[in-house]
Amino acid sequence: MAVVQIVKGLHEALGADVHDVWLTGFGSANIPFNPFPATAGRLDVRFRRGMRGEEGWQTLMMTSFESPNWRRRSAPRWPSSSNPKALIMSIEAIGKALPAKIQTAEDVAEATGADPAFVRGKVGLGQRHVLSPGETGLDLGEAAVRNLLEKSALEADQIDLLIYVTQTPDRRILHNAAPLAHRLGLSRGLASFDLALGCSGFVHALSVAESFLAGHGMSNAVIVTCDPYSRIMDSGDKATNVVFGDAAAATWIRRDGPTTRTLSIDFGTDGGGADAIRIDAGGAALPLVSLDTPEGIEAYEPVALRLHMEGRDVFNFVNATIPGSIKASLNKAGLTVDDIDAFALHQGSAYMVDALARRAGLPKDKLLMNIADYGNTVSSTVPLLLEPLLDAPAPETRRVLISGFGVGLSWATAVLELSPPEN
Numbered sequence: 001m002a003v004v005q006i007v008k009g010l011h012e013a014l015g016a017d018v019h020d021v022w023l024t025g026f027g028s029a030n031i032p033f034n035p036f037p038a039t040a041g042r043l044d045v046r047f048r049r050g051m052r053g054e055e056g057w058q059t060l061m062m063t064s065f066e067s068p069n070w071r072r073r074s075a076p077r078w079p080s081s082s083n084p085k086a087l088i089m090s091i092e093a094i095g096k097a098l099p100a101k102i103q104t105a106e107d108v109a110e111a112t113g114a115d116p117a118f119v120r121g122k123v124g125l126g127q128r129h130v131l132s133p134g135e136t137g138l139d140l141g142e143a144a145v146r147n148l149l150e151k152s153a154l155e156a157d158q159i160d161l162l163i164y165v166t167q168t169p170d171r172r173i174l175h176n177a178a179p180l181a182h183r184l185g186l187s188r189g190l191a192s193f194d195l196a197l198g199c200s201g202f203v204h205a206l207s208v209a210e211s212f213l214a215g216h217g218m219s220n221a222v223i224v225t226c227d228p229y230s231r232i233m234d235s236g237d238k239a240t241n242v243v244f245g246d247a248a249a250a251t252w253i254r255r256d257g258p259t260t261r262t263l264s265i266d267f268g269t270d271g272g273g274a275d276a277i278r279i280d281a282g283g284a285a286l287p288l289v290s291l292d293t294p295e296g297i298e299a300y301e302p303v304a305l306r307l308h309m310e311g312r313d314v315f316n317f318v319n320a321t322i323p324g325s326i327k328a329s330l331n332k333a334g335l336t337v338d339d340i341d342a343f344a345l346h347q348g349s350a351y352m353v354d355a356l357a358r359r360a361g362l363p364k365d366k367l368l369m370n371i372a373d374y375g376n377t378v379s380s381t382v383p384l385l386l387e388p389l390l391d392a393p394a395p396e397t398r399r400v401l402i403s404g405f406g407v408g409l410s411w412a413t414a415v416l417e418l419s420p421p422e423n
Contacts, residue, residue, distance in 0.1 A: 089206070089209060089210040089213055089214075089221075089253050089254070089255060089257070089261075089262065090253065090254050090255075090256070090257025090258065090259045090260045090261060091206075091251060091252070091253060091257075091259060091260040091386070091390065091416070092152060092153075092154070092252045092253070092254045092257045092259045092260075092390075093148060093151060093152035093154070093251075093252045093259075093390055094148065094249055094250065094251045094252070094383050094384075094386055094387040094390055095144050095145065095146070095147035095148025095149070095150070095151060095152070095249065095250040095251075095387075096144055096147060096247065096248065096249050096250070096380075096383075096384060096387055097140050097141075097142075097143035097144040097147055097247070097248045097249075097250075098129040098140075098246075098247050098248075098374070099129040099130055099131050099132060099135060099140065099246050099247075100129075100132065101129060101130050101131070101132045102127055102128070102129055102130075103127065103128055103129075103130055104126070104127045105119040105120045105125055105126055105127065106119075108125065108128070108241060108242050109242070111235050111236060111241060112235070112236055112237065112238045112241050112242055113236070113238065114238050114242050118242075119242050121350070122349065122350065122351045123242050123243055123349045123350060123351070123371075124347075124349055124350025124351070124353075124369070124371040124372055125242065125243070125245070125371060125372065125375045125376075126372040126373065127372075127373065127375075128244070128245030128246070128374060128375035129245055129246055129247060129374065129375075130228075130230040130245065130246050131228050131230050131231065131246050136170045136228075137166060137168060137169065137170055137176065137226045137227070137228040137231070137246075137248070138169075138170045138176050138179060138180060138183075140226050140228065140246065140247070140248040141164060141166075141176060141180055141224045141226045141248045141250070142180055142183050142184065143248065144224060144226070144248035144249055144250035145180070145184060145222060145224060145250040146184075147250065148222065148250040148251075148252055151391075152252055154220060154222075154252050154254075156184055156185060156186055157186075157187060158219065158220050159184075159186055159187070159190060159220050159221070159222050160190065160191065160212075160213075160218035160219055160220050160221065161190070161191045161192070161209060161212050161213070161218055161220070161221035161222070162177050162180065162181050162186065162190055162191070162192040162193075162221070162222050162224070163177070163192075163193065163194075163195055163205050163208060163209060163221065163222070163223045163224070164176045164177040164180060164192070164193070164194045164195070164224045164226070165194070165195045165197060165201035165202060165204075165205050165223060165224065165225040165226075165227075165379045166194060166195075166196070166201075166224075166225070166226050166227050166379065167196050167197070167198050167227055167378075167407065168227050168228055168229065168231060168232060169194060172282070175193060175194035176194055176224075176226075177192035177193050177194050177224075178192055180192075180224065191212065191216075191218075195208065197379065197407065197408070197410065198227060198277070198378050198379055198406045198407035198408075198410075199346045199348070199376075199378055199379060199381065199404045199405055199406025199407060200346075200404040200405055200406060200407075200408065200410045200411050200412045201225060201378075201379040201404065202223065202225050202249075202251075202379050202380070202381075202382045202383055202402075202404055203265065203382065203402060203403070203404045203412035203413065203414050204267070204404075204410075204412050205223045205225075206223070206253070206262065206265070206414065207265055207267075207412075209221040209223060209253045210253070210262070213253065213255040214255070218255065219254065219255050220252065220253070220254055220255070221252075221253040221254075222250055222251065222252055222253070223250070223251040223253060223383075224248065224249070224250050224251075225248065225249045225250075225251075225378075225379035225380040225383055226246075226247070226248035226249075226379070226380065227246075227377070227378035227379050227380070228246040229244040229245075229246065229307060229378060230244070230245075230246050232279060232305075232306060232307045233306060233307050234302075234303070234306045234307075237306070237307075239308075239309045239310075239311050240307050240308075240309050243309075243348075243349060243375060243376045244375055244376045244377070244378065245374045245375025245376065245377050246377065247374055247377040247380045247384060248380060249380045249383035249384055249387070251383050251386075258419060259390070259393075259418065259419060260416050260417060260418050260419065261416070261417050261419075262414055262415070262416055262417075263332075263333035263335070263399070263414075263415040263416070263417055264329045264330075264332035264333035264414060264415045265329065265332075265412065265413070265414040266325045266328040266329040266332065266412070266413045266414070267410075267411070267412050268321065268325055268410065268411045268412075269408055269409070269410045269411075270317070270321070270408070270409045270410075271408065271409070272409075273313060273317055273408075273409040274408065274409065275310070276309065276310045276313040276314050276317065276409060277307075277308070277309045277310075277314065277406060277407045277409075278307075278308050279304075279305065279306065279307055279308065280300075280304045280305075280308070281300045281304035281305050282305060286300060286304065288300075314348070314352075314406070314409075315348075315352055315355070317405075317409050318348065318352055318355075318356055318405055319355055319356060319359050321405070321409075321411060322345075322356055322360070322403060322405050322411060322413070323356065323359045323360035323361075325403065325405075325411050325412075325413040326360045326362075326401065326403060326413055327360070328413070329401065329403075329413040329414060329415050330401070330415065332415075333415040335399065335415060337360075337361055337362060337363075339399060340366065340399050340400065340401050340415070341366065341398040341399050341400060342366050342367075342368050342389070342398065342400045342401075343357070343362050343366050343367050343368065343400070343401050343402075343403075344368045344382050344385035344386055344400055344401070344402045344403070345357070345367065345368075345402075345403050346376075346381050346382060346403060346404045346405055346406065347369065347370060347371040347374075347375075347376050347377070347381040347385075348376055348405075348406070349371065349376065350369070350371055350372075353367065353369065353371075368385040369385075370384055370385055378406070379404070381404070382402050382403075382404050385402075386400070386402070386416075389418060390418075393418065393420060393421050394418070394420060395420050395421075396420055397417060397418065397419055397420060398417070398418045399415060399416065399417050399418070400415070400416045400417075400418060401413065401414070401415050401416075402414050402415075402416060
């Protein structure tokens, strides 16, 4: 039977209002009963019921076909959630790496002149890891990937895509992803690049990885997150040096993997708040090297080369914006706060997470926290919160809401569904 006839028959039998069609190599579209390009290698179909333009589509069934002759590729997949936009990528495992050097809250308080009780209480930092002299972010990222390969079934030669999330690469040019791929001995046919986002970068990278896997026939992606802010902070600055720590995480994303799926994602950007977290000099606006000076060098005060953070502005942004992003992501997934088993929110500070949870109506006992052990590790906070959940999977399905927010100002919130281990 022709694939068009099968799709039409299922559409009518299910009483669907619409079916979505994905053609490998041709993108996605709503195509009711149109002929499909014979060169497409895979066809995914999802049948939905609802009103066009509403968030609350009900997914009735999903199935796939492949050429030649459009054989059905898989049995129907019945979604465990009513969300019609569940993505195909799966977070299979997370590795991590921490510098050996540890500083306590008392060490940080002494360096900045802050009250140790403030560092431990309001900030929530008990200790943190920071890079030692001669150690780099690339070293830390490599260690995280090697940890991932040791603890999972992923082999280095299976990696199709490497995304390195960082705003603090080892050098301004080139990006970290290429030398990391070389260190790991990855294929030269690999796609690799850096994603210059901070605290929201991990959630953004999940969507980028999903798009690559879906659109280019790839099977495995690794997302590395590493932002060693210890290399860009003023040691005496209370606004930054009491908050941040160094860490790296490496996350394995597998196409059609069994472990997790993404039920929804919500993104946002407010460039009007761009100055809240910044480094002023070193870019094209205030370059370190110039053709317009006799020596070819521009000199700036050291403060212009260091990280600046307007803590109150960031706090106000988080509490005004992120509750809406959480609500939007839940609505897209067809879920409520009560349906979520855990909340993995960016670890800006203990006070910030607590205030955000109150504003968004999140139960305190469902908040995942690790700032006491690591500090704010920027793009790595969310994967470090997820790692223990994947290392010790529960016997039942769990839903976890993740949210990253910060530099940009930008934010990204997603709902994940973690499946129990396969027997």
